[in-house]
Amino acid sequence: MTFQADLSNPFLRQAVELRDVFARDAIERDKAGGKPLEQYQQIKDSGLLRLGIPAQHGGAGQPWSTALRVVREFAQADSSVAHLFGYHGSSLHSAHVLSSPQQAAQLYAASAEGNWFWANNSNAGARSLTGRWQGDHWVLNGSKPYTSGSHVADHLHITWVDEDSGETIDAAIPAGRAGWKALDDWDAFGQRQTGSGTCSYENVRVEAHEVYERRSATPRAPYRTLIPFVQQSVLLNVFLGTAQGALLRARAYSLNDSRPWVHSGVERHVDDPWVKRVYGDLYTRTLAATALADQALGVLDRVWARGEALTAAERGEAAIPLAAANAFAGNTALEVTSKIFEVTGTRSTSNELGLDRFWRNVRTHTLHNPEEYKTRNVGYWFLTGEPPVPSGIQ
Incomplete structure (x- = not known):
């Protein structure tokens, strides 16, 4: 009835089916933490890991808008699994x-x-992993933080700092490489199955052919700066899907389990004018966030399709709707996942019901890239016409 996926799209139909399967034990898995191994295998079996791979290379050739709508559906039930699926896409590409x-x-x-299944060991802000060239290969030592999905990954996008030049190097290696280890030490109160902790490197060998070749003599060419757009779009759709899922779950509880407040003067909780207003406000905010997110998906599809022809001006123009949608979705998700408790009642705080996981997951995820800086970027562009400068986390 609300926030309905386009079921004429077979990939979104698969996503909805998996979402409903993930929902069956999402509360228990959130409490347990660790690895979502069964869900990881179900996604593998579905073929959705190949969603964005071009058809000529054996994939489904779908645009980012399809993949990110899958993220959104997964997040309605399980934002950890949604996060891992989305970051698989950014690392793969x-x-x-x-x-x-x-x-x-x-x-x-x-x-x-x-x-x-891909994961990242490419945190742009961490210079804790270094490498030295030894004749015909690299040897890496150190660690990487915030390595989402590495605890269940098959292949990794990694970065390190060249000890001699200080340059950041990119490569892709198998997760089974000797000397590399996912410590699985993530202990945040949210996103508990993402494995977003530390990976360690002890004399890890990286072959010359595994290092990403430089596509252009201009290392900061606009097209080379699009991965942060993708990562921010993943976060945006995790925020939005979580808000949608929380609102739908709270609605079901209010309809079936909530009792009217003793002074409300109504026999049914849903007839309380206060309850109606709060749900109306939260639903409207979520609809607005959904509209902004859908607009941002179209923007991402367009700039990605431009390829190396993408100009700095086009890149800068695209940054604004993406930043605005991300900031609004994060704030909306925090509002929804917190305020639903006002209209579901005391019993809705039961650990068995697990409504708190929606807030914990959003609160944890929004802290990775504070809304304040996104909103400032949008505001400065509105005032001056100057787009934000590309960075590793923009």
């Missing part, structure tokens, strides 16, 4: 914008054939 077309094609084909 990293070679497409950061290396040569030939190398990207090889990785696409290998990933499609092997049905690889």
